[in-house]
Amino acid sequence: MDLVTKIIVICAVSALAVFTLWRTRAKDATAPQQLPYLGGGTPDTHAWQRYHVRYYSMTLLFIAFEMEMMFMYPWAVVFVEEGGKAMMEMGMFLAILSIGIVYAWREGVFRWQ
Amino acid sequence: MAVSALKRWAGKAPAPVFVAIGEGMRERVERLFADPRLERAATPRHAAIFLIAGPMRLEDREDLRRIHDQMPHPRATLLWAAEVGEALGDAETLTATLRPADASRADEAALDRLTRIWAELSNGERPSEPDLLHDEPPNPWQGIGPHGQGGKGMMGGTPYGRPMAMTADDLRDGLALDPYTARFGPFLPMFPPGLLLEMTLQGDVIQSAKVLRPPLPQAAGNDASAALLRLARLLDLLGLPVLGHRARLAAAGNRSSSAVEMLSRAIRWSGSTLAIPPGLGAVEGQGDLRTRFHDLLAVAGGSSAETRPELPESAHLSSLLPGLEWSEAMLVLNSLDDATLAALAVIKDDEDKNGHDHEGGGHMHHEHHGHGGHQGDGGHEHHAGHGGGA
Numbered sequence: 001m002d003l004v005t006k007i008i009v010i011c012a013v014s015a016l017a018v019f020t021l022w023r024t025r026a027k028d029a030t031a032p033q034q035l036p037y038l039g040g041g042t043p044d045t046h047a048w049q050r051y052h053v054r055y056y057s058m059t060l061l062f063i064a065f066e067m068e069m070m071f072m073y074p075w076a077v078v079f080v081e082e083g084g085k086a087m088m089e090m091g092m093f094l095a096i097l098s099i100g101i102v103y104a105w106r107e108g109v110f111r112w113q
Numbered sequence: 114m115a116v117s118a119l120k121r122w123a124g125k126a127p128a129p130v131f132v133a134i135g136e137g138m139r140e141r142v143e144r145l146f147a148d149p150r151l152e153r154a155a156t157p158r159h160a161a162i163f164l165i166a167g168p169m170r171l172e173d174r175e176d177l178r179r180i181h182d183q184m185p186h187p188r189a190t191l192l193w194a195a196e197v198g199e200a201l202g203d204a205e206t207l208t209a210t211l212r213p214a215d216a217s218r219a220d221e222a223a224l225d226r227l228t229r230i231w232a233e234l235s236n237g238e239r240p241s242e243p244d245l246l247h248d249e250p251p252n253p254w255q256g257i258g259p260h261g262q263g264g265k266g267m268m269g270g271t272p273y274g275r276p277m278a279m280t281a282d283d284l285r286d287g288l289a290l291d292p293y294t295a296r297f298g299p300f301l302p303m304f305p306p307g308l309l310l311e312m313t314l315q316g317d318v319i320q321s322a323k324v325l326r327p328p329l330p331q332a333a334g335n336d337a338s339a340a341l342l343r344l345a346r347l348l349d350l351l352g353l354p355v356l357g358h359r360a361r362l363a364a365a366g367n368r369s370s371s372a373v374e375m376l377s378r379a380i381r382w383s384g385s386t387l388a389i390p391p392g393l394g395a396v397e398g399q400g401d402l403r404t405r406f407h408d409l410l411a412v413a414g415g416s417s418a419e420t421r422p423e424l425p426e427s428a429h430l431s432s433l434l435p436g437l438e439w440s441e442a443m444l445v446l447n448s449l450d451d452a453t454l455a456a457l458a459v460i461k462d463d464e465d466k467n468g469h470d471h472e473g474g475g476h477m478h479h480e481h482h483g484h485g486g487h488q489g490d491g492g493h494e495h496h497a498g499h500g501g502g503a
Contacts (some may be wrong), residue, residue: 032179
């Protein structure tokens with residue numbers, strides 16, 4: 001099969017799949033069904049809105065520490081071969097990561113509330 | 114062939130029922146759902162049968178119609194000793210039967226009728242019920258705005274018929290994000306039946322609460338069986354549905370002292386009291402949620418209820434709930450006995466000065482208003498018929 005045939009077959013199959021999905025989709029929700037379920041009550045506004053993810057600062061901290069450890073295990077192997085050069089490189093990497101940790105510290109992440 | 118076998122098989126599954134509990138029917142409904150042939154759906158979206166049990170208030174009818182329309186097809190409604198006029202169209206009715214003399218027996222008539230409706234629905238013999246409300250967004254929006262999206266810019270307009278949220282300060286730290294104001298209830302499964310609260314939330318923290326309709330009065334029960342049912346509700350909310358089910362079974366039948374003793378030991382060992390934050394839902398002179406939980410365990414075990422001083426005048430849900438997370442607030446609501454809850458959930462008129470009236474024979478009609486100003490009054494449904502048939 002040459003390339004053109006392959007493209008045509010892929011397009012035809014995708015079109016068929018999209019058409020089948022479209023045919024078998026659930027009937028469009030009516031206005032009452034579009035409401036969030038509130039036990040009969042109604043909302044004033046959209047549920048599409050911004051709220052604060054309270055665990056956000058913890059996730060930042062987790063990533064900072066976890067990334068550090070993730071790279072330090074393979075680095076330990078390389079360090080045996082490379083010596084001082086690897087030490088320098090890891091120092092640079094840790095310095096960059098520690099900026100994040102210092103920032104989190106300033107934001108009060110370590111004060112558990 | 115294969116399809117009809119599947120249909121028969123589906124009909125043998127537990128019937129998914131969403132129930133709206135009316136006056137005095139709560140315990141009876143909870144006993145009914147201890148039966149394995151029924152499954153109590155958490156939302157109408159998971160249900161095929163809408164059970165309306167017991168008499169309803171006039172102003173609840175509009176909410177019942179909305180719940181009905183939120184159910185997917187095929188669906189059916191059963192009115193069990195319910196007085197709702199023509200609000201639910203020509204739904205099937207089951208007249209009031211006396212409570213079975215033997216408390217351990219569920220209401221066989223209701224059980225039979227529900228399972229039969231479910232079998233008929235799943236094999237296609239019974240046609241699905243049509244919508245009762247008009248399929249219209251709460252506000253006109255289509256074709257408005259430069260792209261027909263319902264408004265201009267980020268915050269303006271009413272896309273999909275509802276305004277976008279504006280910002281307000283969070284109780285916790287003053288962070289200005291979007292508040293969510295809605296009327297919760299009157300038939301939210303984790304709410305006491307009939308209670309309608311207008312609450313403003315930021316994330317899952319309640320910023321303000323206002324009672325719009327008090328809970329429907331239930332049969333006063335202060336015996337061990339009522340305590341077990343209340344305990345079961347709390348255990349369900351605490352994420353211990355197996356213990357909750359055991360408590361419900363104990364409430365229905367086996368209340369021998371050894372069985373209840375084993376159950377209360379299992380509850381103590383589950384650490385559920387530790388999962389309740391200390392000081393949560395404390396009312397002056399009444400203790401906090403842990404106190405109420407221990408009281409319930411004691412009453413379920415057969416000792417008499419401890420007498421507590423009168424509720425202070427100032428105690429009210431509107432001061433008890435703000436600042437709590439949703440899960441905590443639900444625990445607080447379900448920990449209160451009916452009399453205390455009724456006293457805490459009286460309607461306060463003095464704070465209803467903000468111009469819009471959500472109450473009294475359904476919601477206000479906002480026929481058509483322009484694309485611009487909508488804050489505060491844009492969020493209501495408007496329907497053609499109130500109370501009548503479809």
